Amino acid sequence: MNGTKVLVADDDVNVIEIIRLYFSQHHIELIEAHDGSEAVRLAETEKPDAIILDVMMPVMDGYEACREIRKTMDTPIIMLSAKGEEFDRVLGLELGADDYVTKPFSPRELVARIKAIFRRMQPRVSEEKEAVVQEIRFSDLVIDLQGRQVIVAGEKVAFRPKEFDLLVFLARSSGSVFTREQLLEQIWGYDFFGDIRTVDVHIKKIRQHLAALPYECIHTVWGVGYKFEVEACSV
Known part of the structure; x- marks a missing residue:
C-alpha cells in the first residue's frame, strides 16, 4: 500500500498513535484530524485515499462530517465508534459510509478493511x-x-x-x-x-x-x- 494516504479523525490521541504505528508498518501515510470540522477541511485539501471518522468528536461529530464530505467526494469512509447498536451502523451507512468498525478494534482489522474496500473499488475484468x-x-x-x-x-x-x-x-x-x-x-x-x-x-x-x-x-x-x-x- 505504498503511497496510500488515509485521513484519521479522532479526538483520542492515543487511538491515532496506535493507528499511526500500525499504518507505518504497511507504508500508509496518516493524515491526522481531531474533530469533524478539521476532518472535512483536510479531506478537501489533502485528497486522501480513504477516511476514518470517529463518531463522537467535538465541534462536528463523525456523522455530520461524513455527510459534509459526501457532498463533494466519493472517497471510501469507515466510521469508528464505541457504539455498536444496529441503528448507529445503519445511520452511518445511510449518510454515505462504506464500513463501520466498533471500538475496541484491532489496527490489523482496520488495515484489512481498508484493503478490502480498495479491492472492491477495482474495476472487474x-x-x-x-x-x-x-x-x-x-x-x-x-x-x-x-x-x-x-x-x-x-x-x-x-x-x-x-x-x-x-x-x-x-x-x-x-x-x-x-x-x-x-x-x-x-x-x-x-x-x-x-x-x-x-x-x-x-x-x-x-x-x-x-x-x-x-x-x-x-x-x-x-x-x-x-x-x-x-x-x-x-x-
Whole structure:
C-alpha cells in the first residue's frame, strides 16, 4: 500500500498513535484530524485515499462530517465508534459510509478493511470486457455502462459507485430475485466486513434516485430479497 494516504479523525490521541504505528508498518501515510470540522477541511485539501471518522468528536461529530464530505467526494469512509447498536451502523451507512468498525478494534482489522474496500473499488475484468453492450434502456431509464451515468426521465442523476454497480447488476438480471447475501457477494465481495443491512440502505438510495420514474423498478420480494422488473421494457 505504498503511497496510500488515509485521513484519521479522532479526538483520542492515543487511538491515532496506535493507528499511526500500525499504518507505518504497511507504508500508509496518516493524515491526522481531531474533530469533524478539521476532518472535512483536510479531506478537501489533502485528497486522501480513504477516511476514518470517529463518531463522537467535538465541534462536528463523525456523522455530520461524513455527510459534509459526501457532498463533494466519493472517497471510501469507515466510521469508528464505541457504539455498536444496529441503528448507529445503519445511520452511518445511510449518510454515505462504506464500513463501520466498533471500538475496541484491532489496527490489523482496520488495515484489512481498508484493503478490502480498495479491492472492491477495482474495476472487474468481466465488466471491462463487456464492450458489446453500451447501455441498458428501460423506457425513461437509461444506464450508460461506459460512462457510468444514469439518466432518469431525461435528467442525469448522480449515483455513488456501489449504487451504480447494484443497479446495473439487478437491471441486467431483470425479473430474477436475489437475496441480500447474494447481492453482498456480487457487489461487495466475499471479504466484505459490513452489515447485511448495507444492501437495504443502498436499495433505499437507488429508489430515491429513481423517484422521478412513472413506474417502480426495484421490488421487494418479502422473505427473500429484491428484484428489478419493469413492464414493457427493452434492453
